[in-house]
Every structure is written in structure tokens, then in C-alpha cells.
Amino acid sequence: MTFDIFVMQAFNGLSLFTVLVLMALGLAIVFGLMGVINMAHGELMAMGAYTTYATAQLFAKFMPSFMGIYFLVGIVFAFAVTFIFGFLLERGLIRFLYQRPLDTMLATWGLSLVLQQVFRHLFGPKEVGVPTVSWLQGAWQVSGDIQLPLSRIFIVGLTLAVSVAVYLLLFKTRWGLRIRAVTQNRAMSGAAGINTERVDAMSFALGCGLAGIAGSSFTMLASTGPVTGQQYIVDTFIVVVFGGVESLLGTFASAFLIGQMQSTLEYLLSGSMAKATILLLVIVALYFRPNGLFAAKVRR
Amino acid sequence: MANRIAEPPPPGAATPAPRASPIALLFKLGLPILAALLLIAIPSFLGDFRLGLAAKYLCLAFPAVAIVLIWGYGGILSLGQGIFFGLGGYMMAMFLKLEAAAQDNTGSALSQFYGSNLPDFMVWNSVEALPWWWLPFHHLWFTLGAIVIIPAVVAFALAYANFRKRVGGVYFSIITLALASIMAIVIIGQQGVTGGANGITDFKTFVGIDLDTESAKRGMYFTTVVLLLLSVLAGMFIIRSGFGKVLVAIRDREDRVRFSGYDPAMFKAFIFAVGAVISAIGGAMFTMQVGLASPSLVGIVPSIEMVIYAAVGGRLSLVGAVYGALIVGYAKTTFSENFAEHWFYFIGGLFILVTMFLPQGIAGLLDRFRASRDRN
Numbered sequence: 274m275t276f277d278i279f280v281m282q283a284f285n286g287l288s289l290f291t292v293l294v295l296m297a298l299g300l301a302i303v304f305g306l307m308g309v310i311n312m313a314h315g316e317l318m319a320m321g322a323y324t325t326y327a328t329a330q331l332f333a334k335f336m337p338s339f340m341g342i343y344f345l346v347g348i349v350f351a352f353a354v355t356f357i358f359g360f361l362l363e364r365g366l367i368r369f370l371y372q373r374p375l376d377t378m379l380a381t382w383g384l385s386l387v388l389q390q391v392f393r394h395l396f397g398p399k400e401v402g403v404p405t406v407s408w409l410q411g412a413w414q415v416s417g418d419i420q421l422p423l424s425r426i427f428i429v430g431l432t433l434a435v436s437v438a439v440y441l442l443l444f445k446t447r448w449g450l451r452i453r454a455v456t457q458n459r460a461m462s463g464a465a466g467i468n469t470e471r472v473d474a475m476s477f478a479l480g481c482g483l484a485g486i487a488g489s490s491f492t493m494l495a496s497t498g499p500v501t502g503q504q505y506i507v508d509t510f511i512v513v514v515f516g517g518v519e520s521l522l523g524t525f526a527s528a529f530l531i532g533q534m535q536s537t538l539e540y541l542l543s544g545s546m547a548k549a550t551i552l553l554l555v556i557v558a559l560y561f562r563p564n565g566l567f568a569a570k571v572r573r
Numbered sequence: 574m575a576n577r578i579a580e581p582p583p584p585g586a587a588t589p590a591p592r593a594s595p596i597a598l599l600f601k602l603g604l605p606i607l608a609a610l611l612l613i614a615i616p617s618f619l620g621d622f623r624l625g626l627a628a629k630y631l632c633l634a635f636p637a638v639a640i641v642l643i644w645g646y647g648g649i650l651s652l653g654q655g656i657f658f659g660l661g662g663y664m665m666a667m668f669l670k671l672e673a674a675a676q677d678n679t680g681s682a683l684s685q686f687y688g689s690n691l692p693d694f695m696v697w698n699s700v701e702a703l704p705w706w707w708l709p710f711h712h713l714w715f716t717l718g719a720i721v722i723i724p725a726v727v728a729f730a731l732a733y734a735n736f737r738k739r740v741g742g743v744y745f746s747i748i749t750l751a752l753a754s755i756m757a758i759v760i761i762g763q764q765g766v767t768g769g770a771n772g773i774t775d776f777k778t779f780v781g782i783d784l785d786t787e788s789a790k791r792g793m794y795f796t797t798v799v800l801l802l803l804s805v806l807a808g809m810f811i812i813r814s815g816f817g818k819v820l821v822a823i824r825d826r827e828d829r830v831r832f833s834g835y836d837p838a839m840f841k842a843f844i845f846a847v848g849a850v851i852s853a854i855g856g857a858m859f860t861m862q863v864g865l866a867s868p869s870l871v872g873i874v875p876s877i878e879m880v881i882y883a884a885v886g887g888r889l890s891l892v893g894a895v896y897g898a899l900i901v902g903y904a905k906t907t908f909s910e911n912f913a914e915h916w917f918y919f920i921g922g923l924f925i926l927v928t929m930f931l932p933q934g935i936a937g938l939l940d941r942f943r944a945s946r947d948r949n
């Protein structure tokens with residue numbers, strides 16, 4: 274393949290990577306740090322996407338002159354809605370199931386089915402799209418044959434910003450210190466005066482909020498339907514497991530690797546077969562490295 | 574309670590037989606009651622249409638029984654039981670389709686062109702020759718053997734490889750989930766040789782017996798029931814054997830069993846393979862009776878739905894799993910006939926409520942009820 278196609282292909286892989294990484298970061302916090310399997314994570318992404326869509330509708334109706342900034346507001350709203358939902362979910366459901374991880378999978382799967390139907394009721398069974406804001410239309414003409422759409426560049430920037438923010442939050446703040454302490458040794462953290470239940474609720478809510486941001490950026494790439502979340506849930510789990518469950522850096526690396534491999538293979542095979550091939554490759558890779566690419570040592 | 578410990582009955586004294594409560598009887602006679610219900614009550618009271626539906630749910634009870642063995646007693650949550658259900662179903666579908674193609678007179682013009690009779694969907698997808706892996710499915714005995722052996726080998730290899738590396742718990746669940754997703758994707762993607770999203774359908778006969786007659790349908794129903802009861806019986810045998818005891822010990826304290834010199838991977842892989850075979854048999858019977866093998870019974874959504882059948886009935890109750898499949902299946906039909914849009918609320922709510930409040934399912938509820946009565 275020529276250089277131009279290679280660059281475009283790599284950039285397409287980067288766009289997929291951004292959605293995977295935002296989804297997977299949230300999941301890595303919930304699953305990796307807390308050991309909770311949230312099968313409704315995809316639906317939280319869809320919730321973020323629908324919130325962005327609703328924001329666009331509100332702006333178009335009441336404040337058409339501010340349409341230019343709706344997307345930024347939409348991201349904030351998406352984070353806020355999913356964060357609050359995540360908090361309530363943890364308090365209302367997840368915390369009763371901490372001792373039973375397999376049951377958590379089933380309960381959250383049930384929740385995901387309910388949420389899908391709620392989306393269908395509220396927004397209809399058809400996929401909905403959002404308008405691209407004026408300053409993200411068009412593309413950056415790098416050379417004659419290479420065009421990089423501005424909206425995608427924006428998403429890549431957003432992903433990097435969110436990733437850095439998550440890193441700073443976890444490793445440079447008191448709050449992050451508490452989360453890491455509870456992850457490493459729950460009983461000792463409690464003894465040291467950390468309110469572990471509150472830490473659980475807040476980290477779960479944070480993970481859900483990240484899924485909301487993922488949904489927001491997803492609206493720039495594709496339209497949103499009731500089952501959009503379900504289509505990404507397996508990929509996201511595989512990203513987190515492949516990266517090494519306790520490692521955020523691993524999540525980042527594995528999302529990058531899987532995103533790039535998928536877009537490259539899609540060039541050679543059909544889209545769905547590329548996905549199947551990658552899932553299979555990852556399962557084989559997991560056989561040789563059962564703890565993922567970057568295995569962290571954690572006391573349980 | 575305290576009395577019983579303080580005053581053990583004198584040796585030799587006949588302990589008064591406890592008054593048999595109806596629920597205790599239900600537990601003791603679970604299998605005979607189920608057999609009577611399925612072999613006598615249902616076929617004599619249901620019309621042909623409803624009997625066909627019951628047969629369909631009963632086919633889905635096979636993977637539910639398998640999940641009770643794997644999850645309830647083995648502690649392994651398989652979210653990919655649809656893989657094995659689908660393997661069995663598709664192998665049976667290949668056999669039936671080849672038989673249908675051989676009798677297809679309208680296709681004979683095409684067959685002269687291609688050299689042999691091809692299944693109709695292959696002709697539509699301009700596949701010109703039968704793929705090599707379709708060829709052995711011309712033979713009945715090969716097909717029947719393959720329905721048992723292939724899922725067993727696949728399941729054992731997959732499970733043993735993972736459990737030997739001590740990949741377990743939720744990781745194994747995610748891997749089975751990914752495999753179910755892969756299988757559905759491949760079936761849909763390779764339309765020419767698998768029938769794609771439409772599946773393989775439009776069968777005519779099974780070794781010359783017309784599948785569309787009432788007597789054939791009754792025969793298939795009873796075959797399904799007998800195979801299902803045998804599966805439950807085999808499961809009971811396994812649970813009560815020494816193997817079952819070790820399996821439960823592994824579920825509860827895997828390390829201690831390992832330190833005692835057992836190889837937990839072997840035990841877990843074996844029960845996983847048994848579950849795969851039971852599911853595959855259910856899949857094969859499903860294909861015969863419903864007349865369809867489709868990727869919609871293979872992917873992640875149906876695979877996880879199979880877990881709820883077992884969870885509703887009770888994850889520790891083999892007999893309960895059958896009732897669970899019947900109840901949820903019946904509810905699904907009722908919902909889709911009357912208010913289809915609420916089905917997701919129902920099934921989603923069921924997942925949440927059962928795991929939150931009824932982790933042992935209906936069997937657990939009855940058990941608790943019995944325990945409280947015995948105490949009084």
C-alpha cells in the first residue's frame with residue numbers, strides 16, 4: 274500500500290483508538306481498580322451519546338446562536354449525567370454484589386437491557402446523529418492525498434486531555450491516592466481512616482463518567498442507536514483484559530494496538546472478519562500472557 | 574436446634590419419620606414429577622402449536638442444565654454456551670440441508686451444471702462446490718457422532734488451556750463471551766458457506782421421515798424430552814459422585830483442593846466439556862424441531878439469556894433449570910404476542926431481581942420455605 278493510504282489508515286485506526294481508550298479507561302477504573310464487571314458500560318456510553326444529542330436539540334431550539342459551543346457543553350453534560358447515574362447505580366445495586374463478581378455481570382447485563390429499551394422509548398429505535406459544529410467541519414489538508422478531518426483531530430486531542438486528567442487525578446491528588454490505597458489493601462485503608470465505601474462510589478461514578486465522555490466523542494464518528502453500546506462492550510472488555518487489568522498504561526497501549534490492527538486488517542479483510550480475527554488473536558495472546566500486556570502486582 | 578445437639582437420640586431408637594411436607598416431596602421426587610409433566614401432562618393437554626413451542630423451550634433447557642453443572646457446581650460462569658448450542662445446531666442443519674438438497678428436483682438442472690446437488694443458499698451466493706468440511710455431513714452416523722465429539726473436544730481444549738494457566742473467574746467469562754461474539758460474526762460474515770444472518774433453514778426430511786407431519790413432530794418432542802431427562806440424570810449422577818464432591822470443593826476453595834494433590838484444571842475442563850455436549854444436543858434438537866439454525870442463537874445476547882434460565886430455576890437445581898427455561902420461554906412468547914416492547918424491561922428486570930434477591934432461584938425459594946416450615 275502506498276504511503277498516503279497508510280497514513281489515512283493509521284489515522285482511521287487512531288479514531289477507533291480514541292473511542293476504545295475512553296471506554297476502556299472508564300472500564301479499567303471500574304473493573305481493574307474495583308474488580309466490578311459492568312456489562313452496562315456500553316449503555317453508559319450510549320447514554321453519554323444521547324445526552325450530547327439532547328444537548329444539540331436543546332441548543333438548536335432555544336439558543337441557535339450559541340450552536341457553535343453546544344458540543345463542549347454536551348461533553349460536560351454527558352459526563353455529569355453518566356457520573357450521577359453511576360453514583361446512584363453503585364449505591365443502589367453494585368455495592369450489594371461486591372462479594373459476587375459473576376452475579377454483578379448478570380445484574381448489570383439486565384440493567385443494560387433495560388437501558389436499551391429506555392433509549393428506544395425516549396429517542397426512538399432509529400439511529401440519531403448530531404450536527405458537526407461549524408469550527409470542526411472541514412479537514413486539514415496535509416498533502417495532496419492526505420486529509421485529516423478536523424472533528425477527528427479534535428477527538429484525538431480530547432482523548433489525550435482526558436487521559437492526562439485521569440492520570441493526574443489518580444497519581445497526583447489526595448483522591449487518587451485514596452483510590453489506589455483502597456485498591457491495594459482495602460482493610461488497611463479502612464483502618465487508616467479512608468472511607469472505603471465513599472471511594473468505591475466515587476471511583477465507580479468516575480468510570481461511568483468517562484464512558485459518558487466516550488459516548489460524546491462517539492457522536493462525532495457515527496450515529497447512535499439503542500444497541501450502539503452493546504456493539505462495543507466485548508471489544509472494550511478485551512482491551513482492558515489484554516492491557517492488563519490493573520494498569521492504565523496497559524489499557525492505553527492495548528487500545529492503541531487493537532485500534533491500529535483493526536483498521537489495518539479492515540483494509541485487507543471485511544470489517545466484521547477483521548474484528549473476529551482480532552478478538553481471536555487477543556484470546557491467543559492472553560493464553561501466553563494471562564495477566565495481559567502490563568501486569569501490575571497487587572495485593573488482594 | 575440446641576436440644577438436638579444436647580440430646581442425641583439413643584442408639585437403636587427409631588427416629589420418628591418427619592412429616593413429609595408437600596415441598597419436601599417436591600424436592601425428593603423432582604425428577605419423576607418433571608418426567609410425568611413432560612411425558613404425560615404437556616403432550617396430552619397442549620395442542621400441536623403449543624406443543625411445538627414447549628419443544629422449543631425444552632431445547633433451550635439443555636444449555637440451562639449445562640449451566641447449572643458448569644456454573645452452579647463448577648463455579649465457572651460461561652457466557653458463551655450459545656457456541657456449543659450453535660455447534661450442535663449447525664452440524665444438524667448441515668446434515669438436514671444436504672439431505673434436502675439431494676431430493677431437490679428443481680435444483681437438478683443446476684446440479685448437472687455443478688456436478689452435485691448444492692444447498693440452495695450456496696447456489697444463491699454463487700458458491701460452486703461444496704466446501705470439504707461439509708462433505709462428511711452427508712452421513713448420519715458421522716453427524717450424530719460429531720454433534721457429541723466436536724463440542725466436547727473444543728470445550729475441553731479451550732477450558733483446559735485456560736484453567737491450566739489459572740485464567741478463571743470473570744476472565745474466563747469474558748473469553749467465552751468474546752468467542753460467542755466471534756462465532757456469530759464469522760457465521761454472518763461467511764454467508765456463502767454458513768447461510769449468513771438468515772441461517773440455514775428449509776429442511777424437508779430426516780433420514781427419509783417427513784419433518785412436517787404431526788407424528789414426526791410428536792416423535793421429536795418425545796425424543797427431546799427423553800434426551801433432556803437423560804441429561805438431567807447424568808448431571809445428578811455426576812454431582813453425587815466423588816467427582817462432583819471434588820468439583821464443589823474446587824468451586825469453594827480451589828487452592829486447598831490443589832494443595833491436596835488434585836488438578837483443578839482437569840476437573841473444571843471436564844465439567845465444561847460435559848456442559849458443551851449437553852448444550853450441543855439441545856442445539857441439534859432445536860434445529861430439527863424449529864427448522865432453523867441461525868446466528869441469532871449463537872451470539873452474546875442468546876448466550877447470556879441461557880444463563881438466566883438456569884438462574885431463575887436455581888443455579889444449584891438441575892430440575893429447576895428445566896422449569897426456568899420453560900417459564901422464561903413461555904414469558905417471552907407471551908410478551909412478543911401481546912406487548913413486545915416491554916420484553917426487555919421484563920428480562921432485564923429478571924436478571925437484576927434474581928441476582929439481587931433470589932440468588933438460588935425458584936428452587937432456593939422453595940427450599941427456604943421448606944426450611945422455615947420445618948423449624949416451626
